[in-house]
Amino acid sequence: MATEIDPGYVKGWSRLAASRDALADWGKSAHAWQQALDALPKTKLSPAERQQKDQYTACLRAANARSNQKIVPLSVNEKAGKFPWQIATDMLPELRKAGRERVSSSAWVIASAYEDFNNGVEMMKGMKKTPHPGTPGAFVYHGNLEGLTHLSNGLMRDDRVFHINQANWISMYNQQVYFEVTARKAWDSEGLETVKELAQKRLKENGWDDVRPALAVTVRAWIMRAALEGGLREQPQAGVEYYRRALDLVEWGRVIWKDVPKSSRGAIFQHSFLIGVRSLYLKMFMSAYTTDPGLNSKFPLEQLKEEAEDLLKETDIALKTRDNEPVDPGFISSFIAYPGGLGHAMLGFYHVQSARYTSDPVERMLSFVKAAGEYTSASSKYPEDDELRAWYLNCTMDCVRNAGVPIDNFLMVAFGLRDTVPKMQKIWAISELALGGRDQKIQANLDKADELMKLVADKTLRLEDPVPL
16 A cells, blocks of 8 residues: 555545545544645645645544544334334245235335345455455455445335444445455546546446446445435435435446446446436435425425436336346335335425425415325325335325315325224334334324314214314
8 A cells, every 4th residue: 555655645645535435434534634634744835735735624624523423323222123124024925825916015125125235234244354465464355246236236125124233334334345346446436527437448448347347336335325424424415415426327327338238237227226226316315405494405396306207207117118027026116116106205295395485375285285196196106014105195194184175085095094004013113214203193193084083973074174274
């Protein structure tokens, strides 16, 4: 390593720091940025050196700030009961016996997501680090080069599977990324346009066998970085940046290499992969909006709407152009049905926000009506035993109440919600949504429906009367 040969090599330290930034290894990143600063002259700095000092100082502050951020575990107490993926995995033998009539179950989706995600974690655990026989102080890594593939596939199938259940998870993950990036000569700190340029150059020089795995590791590392930033460190703005980078590279590659067979260009340029990344990006964009809400948000509502509409177009295309390649029972849900539900749910969110920021009562009512329609469409894309079916029906009821539509409409949605809640609880009794008050909010709307039915029964209200707020 250049910094070991020459500890005063400024660019060596800055490059090492940038690579640690890419791994979200903030402690080592801060150390390397400090070393880069220390290697600069203390006096009589040239204009270029002053610019370097300002840049390194800013990067050091950012790395220190992130290393001090609390890490939010994306898992719940295992003593509370089984996780959805555990319950779903237990259900699979019975579902397979039932055949086609039980294909519609969220168990297929979350169990498949867990299988992929867990395979990735097991590969991380299997990484071995041994002393280099010919270089004192150096190490050799031995492991599986498919860890990032399985982790990112699990997230795209159903990101609710993302959980951390051991203290050294992050260090194992960083080691896995370093191993794959090094082995595949992937791009760990370069920007999007640089990656595009270098990938085309390497393709001409070395061919697809060299470029395909390098691009795959680069994109999948960005996906995982986005998930870690947005979820683990609660920095959705950074999550949006990395998902957008991955999405842009996939879209670009699908265009310039549209006639290259899958076997050459790889899985990251398949349509299902594009939909998976776009879905993750859209969720993170909404999350980022909630940190800066309003009409002047850095994450504009109109862009959210456009992204949701683009996702719906992609799912329509995927449905119409599906080939006969055999897939597992959860695949269609993960990459067509669920993304369609997400697209409608994000349009529902858009209309709810529009209602909140208008002063016109008619526009407000119409926005809530539109939102109710989108949330109803969203719920229909999920199986009856998925918590999101119940949750989006609950969102529909909220919108119906705010729109002031007839009580009859409110009660019709309540009937559907009441029917799906027990089915949801079989798998999704424990989830992040549940921990966020899902069941209490659902019960509040069902209690309101019971109250309204009593008022209609004793003729205090009529079914055609608007739902009272």
